Amino acid sequence: MSLLLTGISELTTNDPARGDGHRDRAGRGDAMLGIVRDAALVVADGEIAWVGPAAEAPDADERRDLGGRAVIPGFVDSHTHLVFAGDRSAEFAARMTGTPYDGGGIAVSVAATRAASDDELRVLVAARVAEMRAQGTTTVEIKSGYGLTLDDELRSLRIARELTPHTTFLGAHVVPREYATDRAAYVDLVTGPMLDAVTADGPTSLAESIDVFCEPHSAHAFDGDEARAILTAGRDAGLALRVHGNQLGHGPGVRLACELGARSVDHCTYLDDADVEALAGARGTTVATLLPGVEFSTRSPYPDARRLVDAGVDVALASDCNPGTCYSSSIPFAIALAVREMGMTPAEALHAATAVSARSLGLDRRVAPGQPAELAVIDAPSHLHLAYRAGVPIVRALEV
Numbered sequence: 049m050s051l052l053l054t055g056i057s058e059l060t061t062n063d064p065a066r067g068d069g070h071r072d073r074a075g076r077g078d079a080m081l082g083i084v085r086d087a088a089l090v091v092a093d094g095e096i097a098w099v100g101p102a103a104e105a106p107d108a109d110e111r112r113d114l115g116g117r118a119v120i121p122g123f124v125d126s127h128t129h130l131v132f133a134g135d136r137s138a139e140f141a142a143r144m145t146g147t148p149y150d151g152g153g154i155a156v157s158v159a160a161t162r163a164a165s166d167d168e169l170r171v172l173v174a175a176r177v178a179e180m181r182a183q184g185t186t187t188v189e190i191k192s193g194y195g196l197t198l199d200d201e202l203r204s205l206r207i208a209r210e211l212t213p214h215t216t217f218l219g220a221h222v223v224p225r226e227y228a229t230d231r232a233a234y235v236d237l238v239t240g241p242m243l244d245a246v247t248a249d250g251p252t253s254l255a256e257s258i259d260v261f262c263e264p265h266s267a268h269a270f271d272g273d274e275a276r277a278i279l280t281a282g283r284d285a286g287l288a289l290r291v292h293g294n295q296l297g298h299g300p301g302v303r304l305a306c307e308l309g310a311r312s313v314d315h316c317t318y319l320d321d322a323d324v325e326a327l328a329g330a331r332g333t334t335v336a337t338l339l340p341g342v343e344f345s346t347r348s349p350y351p352d353a354r355r356l357v358d359a360g361v362d363v364a365l366a367s368d369c370n371p372g373t374c375y376s377s378s379i380p381f382a383i384a385l386a387v388r389e390m391g392m393t394p395a396e397a398l399h400a401a402t403a404v405s406a407r408s409l410g411l412d413r414r415v416a417p418g419q420p421a422e423l424a425v426i427d428a429p430s431h432l433h434l435a436y437r438a439g440v441p442i443v444r445a446l447e448v
């Protein structure tokens with residue numbers, strides 16, 4: 049069964065070979081979006097079968113007129129912590145009156161998550177994924193990290209795997225309270241029995257990647273040496289690497305991620321020149337994933353996306369949906385913050401939340417024949433409205 053979608057005022061393909069590209073007043077272009085105006089699309093068996101100008105569209109079994117709306121690739125949310133129970137709204141309220149974030153609240157979510165049943169967690173995670181889809185996210189990465197025992201980490205990954213193939217083992221989220229006086233024993237547990245169990249049925253059977261919260265500015269997180277041990281063990285076990293780095297202050301996370309060939313280093317809030325140079329040198333391998341919902345929710349300075357883009361760094365945007373630093377699953381919110389607060393153009397922000405975040409998961413997010421039909425539709429004629437109409441629910445996954 050094939051479906052012809054017409055009435056598309058603007059189709060973002062993420063294929064620079066398409067479209068003519070436009071420049072804004074500062075000379076910044078949108079050629080990377082590969083925009084086709086007055087476009088049509090044919091979808092068959094869940095895949096894109098044809099893309100082009102409506103005037104040249106072929107016939108199909110069914111037709112649907114989108115009434116002059118814009119169509120974009122579905123958002124790829126490449127950084128989330130959806131497997132948790134409870135919330136930390138009181139911690140958020142305290143931050144708004146000056147209490148700084150230091151990662152200590154993660155223990156509260158660990159306790160609530162351990163206490164929840166499998167079915168309770170399953171219902172919570174499924175609802176969060178549905179909430180994301182209703183806002184245009186069609187692909188999601190989900191981390192473990194609120195279990196922090198072998199059994200609780202495994203069940204977090206199993207539940208996440210029911211909803212996405214893009215799962216990440218984050219046993220090294222923080223050192224749990226029961227190991228506070230013997231951090232080395234916890235690193236041994238993560239790099240030994242936990243990692244063995246995660247990869248027991250084959251390297252990527254339960255987790256695609258391993259991640260670590262590398263943050264010397266938090267007493268709860270891991271320093272550079274601990275992070276190196278965790279990441280090299282994960283790499284030796286066949287997992288791709290992701291890093292939480294440079295969130296609360298300058299630190300070794302970004303350079304470690306670039307050195308070890310991580311797919312992504314996330315946060316990148318505090319960067320010195322050497323970090324930016326390392327990221328630019330790692331272009332094509334390591335993506336800098338910015339999470340502006342975190343700076344919003346922790347009252348921190350926003351990362352300087354303009355500096356990174358101008359230096360030639362691959363910059364992605366993701367939500368970091370989690371109960372502590374950002375309980376927002378909204379990629380349109382992240383895009384609006386990136387444009388308003390971080391110096392990205394609307395085109396750069398959309399590209400970052402689709403093509404570049406996809407690359408950080410090893411995916412191709414172009415709208416092209418043969419690609420999965422992972423699309424979103426905007427109740428507006430162009431992608432500019434994503435940031436322009438901030439806070440208004442105008443984008444959703446396109447059901448085809």
Ligand SMILES: N=CN[C@@H](CCC(=O)O)C(=O)O
Nearest residue numbers: 154261292368370371372373
């Ligand atoms: N920084 C570490 N992990 C999360 C926060 C988790 C939490 O506070 O519950 C983050 O990406 O910001």
Ligand SMILES: [Zn+2]
Nearest residue numbers: 127129292368
């Ligand atoms: Zn995170």
